[in-house]
Amino acid sequence: MSEQAPHVQKPGWFTVNVFNRGVAWLTRRGISVWGSRVLEVRGRKSGEWRRTPVNVLTLDGRRYLVAPRGHVQWTHNMRAAGGGRLVVGKRVEEFTATEVLDDAEKTAVLRGYLKRWKAEVGVFFGGVGPDSSDEELLAIAPRHPVFAIAPVQGA
Template identity: 90%
Template sequence: MSEQALHVQKPGWFTVNVFNRTVAWMTRRGFSVWGSRVLEVRGRKSGEWRRTPVNVLTLDGRRYLVAPRGHVQWTHNMRAAGGGRLVLGKRVEEFTATEVVDDAEKIAVLRGYLKRWKAEVGVFFGGVSADSTDEELLAIAPKHPVFAVTRAQGE
């Protein structure tokens, strides 16, 4: 099995039942917590909309979704669907997503993500931080999918 398939950090009870639900509840009501949105993406098998809170990073005029917990369900669904919706209150933004497959291209994104949300997600990056070297960030890059997000045409 590849390292990619092995790297998934499942959330604990507190994260699932308290933290994620609280952030999602606030975000659905229009209160962004440090850039939070509710990601809606169609399930790759069921076709049903799946929802999870995410942090949208804006870096050099582009927006990105980073999976701090690794290759989790929403990342697999995103690859299959090629996009989804970002929800903040009543505002729904449809988008397309392109996975950043070159790990070297992820370095700046991961650094920016960790700079902004290290307190929230740093534990999932194995001691690597925004101050780490490019080599250290490159070493963890395969474990953390990154998607470039583009507003859908007509939005």
């Protein structure tokens, strides 16, 4: 992983107060918007559940969470907690998470994520898209944490 300073793009007022709340509201009621889920992860300091809407990418039979806005609070909490819950309506899936630390391994995941959700999150990737070269994806990989997720067995 690169030694760059952590990258964070804070959401604007509209995103926090309208878009994220709207997507979360629909998702909590069982309506998934473009594959959305509400991510619940325990706060690394408070231990309280924190919630944010996310998109889960399935690629080659594995599932991933990508942080389009960079090293944000949920990514720090995920590193500390090692997993969390994904919620759609009344369906709750507990999962474990392993961060993908090798930036080269992230390129296919970032490409797949951008192919699916570029219209929604492309602005956070600095002009890099699903048709960009591996080198361009590799250049932005350190700014976008990626977690491989797997369901908790027996949950």
